[in-house]
Amino acid sequence: MDLRLKSCFRDPLLEVMNFLNEVVLRYPAAVSFAPGRPAERHFDVERSLGLAPLFVEHRTAATGWSPRAVWNDLGQYNKTNGIINDLIARHLELDEGIRASPASIVVTHGCQEGMTILLMALFNPAEDVLLVSDPTYIGITGLAAILGIEMVPVATGDDGLEPAAVAAAIEAVLARGKRPRALYDIPDFNNPLGTRMPIAARHALLALLREREVFLFEDNPYGMFSYDGDPLPTLKALDEHGVVVYMGSFAKTLYPGLRAGYLVADQEVVGEGATRTPLAAELSKVKSLTTVTTSPVVQAVVGGLLLEGEGSVRGLVRGKLPFYRANRDRMLAALEERLGDVPGVRINRPAGGFFLTVELPFPFDDECLQTCARDYGVIVCPMSFFSLSAGREHQVRLSFSYVTEEQIAEGIGRFARFVRDRVAATP
Ligand SMILES: Cc1ncc(COP(=O)(O)O)c(C=O)c1O
Structure with missing residues (x-):
């Protein structure tokens, strides 16, 4: 049998989700700001x-x-x-x-x-x-x-x-x-x-x-x-x-x-x-x-x-909003506190939703994702994963919907250490 699949299987777009899942599975102790999942604290599947x-x-x-x-x-x-x-x-x-x-x-x-x-x-x-x-x-x-x-x-x-x-x-x-x-x-x-x-x-x-x-x-x-x-x-x-x-x-x-x-x-x-x-x-x-x-x-x-x-x-949805709003505010405050003084760092302030964008003074690629997960215990998404063109290499997506207060404090601390180490190591 000829097992060559359609040419689209060579498209990196088809790899992104598997790649992210693999990183999450390989480093289970890492705090993950990757998934755009809703918080399970609001689920009541049995009652529904x-x-x-x-x-x-x-x-x-x-x-x-x-x-x-x-x-x-x-x-x-x-x-x-x-x-x-x-x-x-x-x-x-x-x-x-x-x-x-x-x-x-x-x-x-x-x-x-x-x-x-x-x-x-x-x-x-x-x-x-x-x-x-x-x-x-x-x-x-x-x-x-x-x-x-x-x-x-x-x-x-x-x-x-x-x-x-x-x-x-x-x-x-x-x-x-x-x-x-x-x-x-x-x-x-x-x-x-x-x-x-x-x-x-x-x-x-x-x-x-x-x-x-x-x-x-x-x-x-x-x-x-x-x-x-x-x-x-x-x-x-x-x-x-x-x-x-x-x-x-x-x-x-x-x-x-x-x-x-x-x-x-x-x-x-x-x-x-x-x-x-x-x-x-x-x-x-x-x-x-x-x-x-x-x-x-x-x-x-x-x-x-x-x-x-x-x-x-x-x-x-109304009853769920205070949790998500508080998580957004916690993440923004932690980012501001830990990274606000680093030249070239820019953080957006979304008025809603599950995600925010952080711009970094260096490109954040697959290698950064792996290093962050393995050596610093935190997972964030390179924005370039979601892009069909060049120009987003310095940005990452952080999801604040699926993490606890403790995970935000710990995870942003770890991410900030990675960013500062990278900046210090860059000539
Ligand atoms: C932009 C966008 N569209 C749609 C969905 C969800 O689609 P579904 O209803 O298939 O879960 C998501 C979930 O992550 C999304 O981010």
Whole structure:
């Protein structure tokens, strides 16, 4: 047998997650600021499983079926695009001011499946290009690499994507005779940077993408984790012209083991004979051939949680915010105290989310990652892991979501010792 795999397997993007996991496993005593995991202190998986009957009650009332029929329906192959679409639509309206009909929602096996469906459905790899804010989430870039979709990175600033940079990237793609099909971004509390796009840039970006007929894939797993001031409206909430396909995830707001997320795809697809179907209905054709449906049993648990929260996810998240806010503040204070006086060190102050960025006076590469883990007992992520272009070599991503107060104090102390030793050893 010829066991050579697709050429994408040589792409370093496919190695990043395994490489990081390996380092974490090889140095179990190290404090790890690598994983973007939510804190388990807020999990109550056992209790959440007991909320399925609440959903059954809701569905019994909605369908007029007997409870027995609704329970059986949870055990059966089920509607491709989901059975909790009404509850997600209510959450979006209550929490985000997004008015989406249940028919425009695709319930997915995590946000990752939403990305898979969109790239498979909307991209013709021979001509279509995916623009991505850079650096960005490996989930999208790794997937595009597997699917053979060309990506064009768009460099971001301290406030995230800048519309002028997006405009220039679109022109450059068009000049090569390719089609910029969509732009992927995480405008709120970006992973990996922690940045947030200001309101003026949101409006300008929407106007630009509408004019150039480029979709925006707005990925928003962290928007509810806002620690300072009021949240900003999502681009989907501001979008009046079908520019945005919105990607939702319950991984951080509820818990990731549910593997539950969704797409809002309310655009109208014009078919032969001028027939119009919601994009979500077209996407169901791809979903029916990938995961068939999102587990109805899982959907019943998510539905139960949404019902318990009276439709609002923001309400469910509110009680978790003091922990995350305090962790962010602890990490910032520790970094400031231990590294604030080192020339060339710059720390951003994210207004929300799980991550912050530290810029160093030297490049932080694989070797630094290994040395840090082995000799200093701390793990941080090189920002270059998340980037498709040069320029981020001096930055690292630190996650503050999954560590305790003690780990922050100890881990930042260790990281600061590494940085100071490196600076002292650099001529
Ligand atoms: C930007 C981004 N999108 C999506 C996800 C989560 O996706 P899922 O719902 O598949 O767990 C993450 C998790 O780390 C993320 O950082």
